Amino acid sequence: MKYLLYILKRLVSLIPVLLGISFIVFxxxxxxxxxxxATLLGSHATPQAISELRSQMGLDKPLLSQxxxxxxxxxxxxxxxxxxxxxxxxDLVTISLPVTIWLLVxxxxxxxxxxxxxxxxxxARRNGIADNIIRAVPVVGLGLPAFWLGIMLILIxxxxxxxxxxxxxxxxxxxxxxxxxxxxxxxxxxxxxILIRSLRASMIDVLSSDYIVxxxxxxxxxxxxxxxxxxxxxxVSSVTVLGVNLAYLTGSTLVxxxxxxxxxxxxxxxxxxxxxxxxxxxxxxLVFAIMVVVVNLLTDVTHAALDPRVKLA
Amino acid sequence: MSAVTIVGPDVPAAPEAGRRIxxxxxxxxxxxxxxxxxxxxxxxxxxxxxxxxxxxxxxADALLAxxxxxxxxxxxxxxxxxxxRLLYGARVDxxxxxxxxxxxxxxxxxxxxxxxxxxxxxxxxIGRIVDMVIAFPFLVLVIALxxxxxxxxxxxxxAITLVGWVAYCRIVRGQVLVAKEQEYAMAARASGxxxxxxxxRHLLPNVVLQxxxxxxxxxxxxxxxxxxxxxxxxxxxxxxxDWGTMIQEGQQFILTKWYISTIPGLAVVITGLALALIxxxxxxxxxx
Numbered sequence: 001m002k003y004l005l006y007i008l009k010r011l012v013s014l015i016p017v018l019l020g021i022s023f024i025v026f027x028x029x030x031x032x033x034x035x036x037x038a039t040l041l042g043s044h045a046t047p048q049a050i051s052e053l054r055s056q057m058g059l060d061k062p063l064l065s066q067x068x069x070x071x072x073x074x075x076x077x078x079x080x081x082x083x084x085x086x087x088x089x090x091d092l093v094t095i096s097l098p099v100t101i102w103l104l105v106x107x108x109x110x111x112x113x114x115x116x117x118x119x120x121x122x123x124a125r126r127n128g129i130a131d132n133i134i135r136a137v138p139v140v141g142l143g144l145p146a147f148w149l150g151i152m153l154i155l156i157x158x159x160x161x162x163x164x165x166x167x168x169x170x171x172x173x174x175x176x177x178x179x180x181x182x183x184x185x186x187x188x189x190x191x192x193x194i195l196i197r198s199l200r201a202s203m204i205d206v207l208s209s210d211y212i213v214x215x216x217x218x219x220x221x222x223x224x225x226x227x228x229x230x231x232x233x234x235x236v237s238s239v240t241v242l243g244v245n246l247a248y249l250t251g252s253t254l255v256x257x258x259x260x261x262x263x264x265x266x267x268x269x270x271x272x273x274x275x276x277x278x279x280x281x282x283x284x285x286l287v288f289a290i291m292v293v294v295v296n297l298l299t300d301v302t303h304a305a306l307d308p309r310v311k312l313a
Numbered sequence: 314m315s316a317v318t319i320v321g322p323d324v325p326a327a328p329e330a331g332r333r334i335x336x337x338x339x340x341x342x343x344x345x346x347x348x349x350x351x352x353x354x355x356x357x358x359x360x361x362x363x364x365x366x367x368x369x370x371x372x373a374d375a376l377l378a379x380x381x382x383x384x385x386x387x388x389x390x391x392x393x394x395x396x397x398r399l400l401y402g403a404r405v406d407x408x409x410x411x412x413x414x415x416x417x418x419x420x421x422x423x424x425x426x427x428x429x430x431x432x433x434x435x436x437x438x439i440g441r442i443v444d445m446v447i448a449f450p451f452l453v454l455v456i457a458l459x460x461x462x463x464x465x466x467x468x469x470x471x472a473i474t475l476v477g478w479v480a481y482c483r484i485v486r487g488q489v490l491v492a493k494e495q496e497y498a499m500a501a502r503a504s505g506x507x508x509x510x511x512x513x514r515h516l517l518p519n520v521v522l523q524x525x526x527x528x529x530x531x532x533x534x535x536x537x538x539x540x541x542x543x544x545x546x547x548x549x550x551x552x553x554x555d556w557g558t559m560i561q562e563g564q565q566f567i568l569t570k571w572y573i574s575t576i577p578g579l580a581v582v583i584t585g586l587a588l589a590l591i592x593x594x595x596x597x598x599x600x601x
Contacts, residue, residue: 020445024454031461139341139593143533143585147544148560148578151567159568251450255541259564269453270545273460281460288453 007301014293019071021289026070028282035059039278079283084275089283092268097287099169100264102176103253106184107191108246114188115195116231122196123203123234124226134196141193146252150186150259157182167261183260191242191249198241202234236307243299247292342594348587352580356403365394367401367554379572389562389573399580402554407584409466409549410536413473414528420474421481422524426512428482429489436486443479451476455538456547464550469542473535480531481524488520522599529592533585540581556581 032039037053058066073080079089122134158166169179206212207230215225254266261267265284272280355362370393379387379395387395428439446454458472492498493516501511542548543557551558556577563573 016441017444017448020441021448024445024449028457028461031458033463139589140582140586142530142589143537143582145537145540145544145557145560145578145581147541148574148581151560151564151574152578155567155571248450251452254450254452254456255544258545269456273456274546281457285449285453285457289449292448292450 080279107187110188119199345590417477421478425485
């Protein structure tokens with residue numbers, strides 16, 4: 001009951017953030033130098049068409065009423081209309097969003113597969129050879145451009161070894177899974193250095209606490225103490241780190257989708273930018289922000305569920 | 314940058330305020346400074362290191378392998394010298410990367426100082442604005458802003474400033490909340506000094522260290538953002554050489570001419586490594 005109340009409170013606190021997001025996205029279009037209507041229609045538009053679009057977009061009305069209209073449309077799920085694709089932006093998003101979610105899931109899974117064993121190993125054999133090597137990883141990983149890493153993985157595992165498809169997403173579930181390996185690993189390799197750092201630190205913290213000392217003195221095997229007793233508690237704080245960074249890395253799906261030709265919303269956003277399709281860029285920017293908000297919400301809710309010490313009040 | 318969280322747990326959460334950078338040189342700091350110094354020197358001495366023009370096309374000599382006569386690292390699809398483009402590209406990317414961090418640093422630190430010191434509704438309003446900006450993935454908002462303002466370095470600087478200040482604001486605000494309860498801050502207040510003087514002369518020097526540490530990794534992240542913009546065709550307009558554009562141009566030849574994309578990518582990684590070492594070194598010094 002208390003937990004449900006916490007989730008409810010957390011949801012209510014999202015309202016001002018969502019309003020703020022819509023506000024920023026609304027003002028994006030005002031940044032275009034010159035007349036937005038003229039920009040949208042391109043250089044061959046007649047003055048009449050421009051003025052028609054101006055009134056259609058409400059550009060002749062006061063700014064506040066424009067925003068209210070914009071917000072009203074958003075609440076009805078209307079993200080605008082793409083003149084380039086002759087389609088509603090919502091439809092474009094609905095088609096491409098699942099690909100991006102697949103990519104995020106795949107990235108998270110591979111991140112955990114890479115980060116958890118390495119962090120546990122480093123913490124359990126603190127200051128050993130493995131620990132020192134693993135600790136150097138974040139320093140090198142910080143400046144790794146995701147798109148370049150993707151190209152290198154394509155070169156090695158796609159073209160030279162031929163293990164995975166180099167582009168696209170396929171049609172069947174098996175194709176999807178195979179096609180998501182390299183993009184997922186690309187995200188994982190940029191995300192796991194940070195997670196390794198944090199998980200290692202909290203593992204070391206936990207391993208020095210009283211209950212671990214007790215477990216050790218009872219003669220339980222080291223493996224069981226580390227995996228059974230310590231990891232569970234160390235994982236709690238890492239959920240937050242993973243969540244926050246996943247939110248940040250949501251942005252890198254943009255580039256990863258580009259490199260691997262995955263038809264997700266990131267790819268759609270780039271294509272729309274190159275095609276100067278403003279409503280779609282605006283709509284997808286909003287969708288990205290909402291994804292971050294959702295990931296943050298899930299992180300907090302998971303954290304609260306895992307750690308009873310989180311104040312639910 | 315919005316990646317405040319990139320600062321790992323190795324960064325001291327709240328070191329005793331008042332601790333300045335001191336102590337002896339440490340290995341990561343020296344290694345980082347030497348490496349970064351070499352990269353900057355190579356960029357500055359570009360005309361001395363290569364006689365090739367980074368922009369001049371020569372289709373007869375397109376796609377030469379590294380080691381070809383006069384082209385140490387080969388040529389790209391338009392017959393431009395890869396080494397020259399790499400060196401001149403370093404000038405562009407490093408300049409933009411370092412400069413683009415300065416204004417978010419200053420603006421964010423000042424706003425964070427004000428938010429933390431005054432608290433109340435000032436803090437609440439600033440906090441809401443920060444929440445709004447942080448809700449967007451850094452790269453997405455920067456790309457959208459650059460797109461809206463049109464390509465070019467001015468747009469890149471402006472976009473990164475508009476998005477990047479929030480990280481500094483959060484870091485400095487958190488430090489101020491701790492520092493303002495300390496005796497020296499209370500003494501300064503009690504002695505009736507003007508607020509601006511307390512903030513800039515007494516508080517700022519004590520809270521800015523965390524922001525400086527973060528700015529090192531922020532340069533890397535900003536550099537990545539700039540290179541990514543170049544890769545997506547939204548960066549510094551061609552034909553100006555830029556590492557991101559070079560990687561993008563080489564991507565279609567990746568199977569046969571792998572080095573065209575690989576070399577500028579390695580340049581980014583090594584630059585990132587140098588700056589990460591410097592950041593680690595500063596943290597280590599501060600913790601001593």
